[in-house]
Amino acid sequence: MMEQLWLIPALPLAGFVVNGVLGRRVSKAVVHTVAIGTVALSFLWVLKTLSALMPLETAHVERYGTWIASGSLEFALEFAVDRLTAVMLLVVTGVGLVIHIYSVGYMAHEGGYYRFFAFLNLFMFFMLTLVLANNFLLLFVGWEGVGLCSYLLIGFYFLRRSATTAGNKAFIVNRIGDFGFSLAMFLMVVTFGSLDFAKVFPAVEKMPVEAAAGVVTAICLLLFVGATGKSAQIPLYVWLPDAMEGPTPVSALIHAATMVTAGVYMIARSWPLFTHAPLAMDVVATIGLLTALVAATIGMTQFDIKKVFAYSTVSQLGYMILGVGVGAFGAGIFHLVTHAFFKALLFLGSGSVIHALSGEQDLRKMGGLRKHTPITFVTLVCAGVAIAGVPPFSGFFSKDEILLAAHHHHPWMYWIGALTAGITAFYVFRAIFLCFFGEYRGEGRPHESPPSMTIPLIVLAALSLGGGFLPVPHFLDPVFPAMEGQHESALVFVSVALGLAGIGVAAWFYVLRPGLADRVAASLGGLYRLVYNKYFVDEIYWAAVVRPVVGGSRTLLWRVMDAGVIDGIVNGIGGRARDAGRLVRLLQSGNIRSYATWVLLGSVFAIIGMGLAGGLR
Amino acid sequence: MDTFLFLIFAAIAVGCGVIVVSQRHPIHSAISLIGVMGSLAVLYLLLGAEFIAATQVLVYAGAVMVLFLFVIMLLNAGVEPPGGKSWPVRLLGIPLLVVLLGVVSFLIRGWIPVKETVVFGSFTGGGPRDVGGALFTEYLLPFEIVSVLILVAILGAVVLGGKEID
Amino acid sequence: MAGVPLAWYLILSAILFALGIAGFLFRRNLITMFMSIELMLNAVNLSFVAFSYKFGRVDGQIFTFFVMVVAAAEAAVGLAIILAVFRTRKTLAVDEIDSLKY
């Protein structure tokens, strides 16, 4: 039975085409009606499809034809829905819809309104394609497509150089990740002769362990390279903080809730591969954990509110990667869902603050806003407690599940993860306290945002608070392999305690004893500067990669090699030919008697030759 | 008798030829050239080419050389100045000439046996009747073409010599 | 009856021809060079006539006839050119007339 799955991505695509072609000529109302309408229809279609397909014990596959066929290779246009996809579909269309609505208010006074909504719709199309894809190639289509939209939307304010540079950085860093992903695909084609999930995964299962180890590990590591790009893990996380140059709804939708989690989704989706490559899994988990810690420490020191949340996103993505890395795929996806709620909320809330302050993003120029923007304040606190892992809010459930699974894997992973949870609580509440408590330190008159912005905030706040009770892990049980081992409930208290301690410290530093934070920072000296400057990673990349490549290309390859050596040889050949000509033309002296001599010389040779050959006989 | 005549006129021809080449003044060269041509006419007679011998005297020694003399006098050409600019001539001229002469003589020697001799009167096909017969039958077309050529040459000479070339 | 060997005629022709070349090479006066050419033509004519005798046919002489005619025409045009050259260059020294070069 066909459920017309293709409609789900096609609707936003239609919105993109309509807005892209006509958007400049119609009013803003028409633009956002089209954009929101298509996404809403898509959301409804998801609901309809899922209710028709429930309980969805096995995947529902729809085939629309062949995309690329060459010899025995065939790459199909195939969409599939299973429970994992169902969760993702709901998150993407649901959060996407909320953020579309929010954007109406946020973008009301911006230029390029139609462009913004067209790009958002295009993003929805690619993200839904990514989620629905039933083979790696189609997944890759979505994967690259969302990267494109990310690029377009980060560089939305294209008059600002920093914005377009950030866009380029995002695209190129993602390209490096995609390089890994595509290599993984090629390796899969070579190994399994196909990219269909339905063919690759069973083939892995059947492979003997010894044969599988090498190549499957390689595939997994390459896939993970892709994931580090898209999901902003070490060493490719550097683009995400810069991506905050884009409008805030974009940061919420693409760079918090959906696109950046594609890596997590992809790893979870290809669990049959990863479970056959324990080494790769360890790498994944370690990188995830490391990213979570490093990003969290940077988050503690930043003053740009969006940068704080950006590093928070990187850190939380680290958690998810840790989750899937230790084999707790369900928990990873669960955290993905709850994170989509509370991080979207954090960004939208910060967007509301920025909107209230007419574009101010520096925490040092905020303060005391809880009186001016009460709804934003309340919803942001909701998000804060959710991310800090305070029970019984959503972050608590999902994060704890990951941490427990990590403990089961390696106890030290748990402790680092728990420490990170404490840091997380600290920096989120540091931001909230700096923003909403104390005295107002900026200029201008803050004002609460319009309902089109606050209503999405409230919806997301509700989801952040209650999202933990969604039975996501249980729902995903049939999809993923079962985790053995039992929960050690004592550990739960540790992480919760650390989280609460983080909130407490933040309150002590920024509410009770303002100024203490600066003294602590000063006493840490170099260490603080190191973290504040994000461990100088951008600078190191610049000096170690970008500059040598660009400079080397310019001087060595272009000037020396191309213009010097190759063209030198070519022009040299031409020049020598010319020299030879210059030499030979001296014969053409203009002196008739010389010519006569040459003629005579020739005749003598001719006659001698003919005589020798017997020609005259 | 044949040998005697041949040797005398061959000697005159070569002698005059050497003067033609060695004299610096064109008048001397021209006069000597007439001598060459005259002696050649005698040799033609010895070879039985009566008509050609006559033409040689009329056309060459008479008309052409007179033309030369006129031009020399018209231009008032004097003794040529010493020195030349062509290094290939100085370097290669004489050796090449010697080699050429040697090779050609060698080839002729090898080719035509010495016992094959020329006897005066043994060939009588060179009278005006014979030449005319061949000329107006077998060689009619070349003959006509040559007549056109001469016409063109006359025109060319008139045009070239007649006025200043800008 | 003893006659002159035919080869002698031919060698005489070769000598005259070589003299003609020598004149062309070593004389620097346009008119003398032109006369050297005439000398060469005459040398060739002698060969023609000699061969005409050898083969007992008149064709060689016909050729000589044509050569004379052409030589006459050539002399007319050539001397006209020399006149023209002299008028523009005011010299007959060939080494000075070398503007047609690289």
Added chain:
Amino acid sequence: MNLLDLILLLPAAGFLAVLLLPRRNPGAARGVALAVSLAVFVLSLALAAPVWKDGSTMQFVTDADWIESPAIRYHVGVDGLGIWLVLLATLLTPVCVLVSWRHIDRRVKEFYAFLLLLEVGLIGVFVALDLFLFYVFWEVSLVPMYFLIGIWGHERRIYAAVKFFLYTMAGSVLMLACIIYLYNRTGTFDYTSLLAMINAGDLILSRPEQLLLFLGFFIAFAIKVPLFPLHTWLPDAHVEAPTAGSIMLASVMLKMGTYGLVRFALPMFPTAAREFAWWIVILAIIGIIYGALVAMVQPNMKKLVAYSSVSHLGFVVLGIFTFTQAGLDGAVYQMLNHGISTGALFLLVGYLYERRHSLEIADFGGVATAAPNLSTVFMITMLASIGLPMLNNFVGEFLVLVGSAQVDFRWTVFAAIGVILSACYMLWLYQRVFFGETPEKVREKVYDLRPREWAAAIPLVALMVWMGTVTKTFLPPVSARNAEILRQTTVNAEFLVEAPPGARGAAAEAVEVADAR
């Protein structure tokens, strides 16, 4: 006379007609050129359907005597390999006519005449089945391009034109020598007869013969491609050429080289091709990375696009010398893709030049504000060029890389680096030209697309999307022909097993490699 002959004849007739037009009336020259080129395009569309049904055999064949001795035949035909390239040439000629409408303002009728003559040469190259005829068309296409660059180019046009001519000539002379050698061996220039002889084992070239002949052909083709390190004529030629010249050069002429490799070099000298494959692939990969790196630092837009061509065509050569179905299909597809997307890039750069009269990136900035539609079209083209999925280049690059992965994964790794770099240089270009504040000069001079310019750009953009999504329209005939060519390369290698002992080892190895795949 069938349709294909008509397609060859019509632009030739147009060439003469335009030449005979009065010089006073440039409009007439434009009109005639447009009408003729459009007519040719419409006619050539009719070629596609029969070839699509059966891509592996030659269709619309005409085989007539041209010169009796030496036996040169007018033998033309089209199959799955040539059909899209023919269509590419016939499509881009009217586009070029439109592009040059205002841009070319002196010696107008000569320009269009040369353009039509160029079309004859290009179509001819892709349909000729007689080696000598192929060579003739090859040179026929060379001459008008020489004049297009040399007469209507920019400041250093003479240098560029001469360089272009000499480079290409140096290669094609080698090719001619090889063709003549083959003729002396077999008594025929006819490609199909030659192949038949090879298939039947009547013509067995010894290994040294094959190596030398292959090299002769290969160098001619490699210069045209251009393969690193024979590429330096390309940037100069592109920078100096007028827009239409650049488009034809990049889109169609470069394909002559890669087409020649697939059509002639591979099937006729399979042993040599396989023996050299390793080295050629290394050159191709160097070209991919090198071209991209050098493109990154170019201050001139056309040079940048030219170096990007070096990079893209590296993929094509890589695909060809994988000797896999996917690699070859990808390579041929990539030829078309590059024709469309790089053609469009040159078109758009040409538009920018018409406005600002500069090709220096530094002279631009903020064009997105001044000309949003132009920027959008450029964006789509750029995305196609860097291989975004759903646009055309992705399909080709993907297949090429799949093919290379099937042979040696290391190749794929290095070649894929080029994909990263392509994003770098293109995005950077786009940022510097289109984004940012609009300088005064740009605001004054840059206007948005005019209807005539839209008309030239839209078909290309449409094709980018079409070729990226519906590959079924284009790929099947190509695949069919490539399968045939692959079979041919193994057949030849098999015959060589029975050849003299010197060739035995290599040939046997080649067969083994073929079987292993």
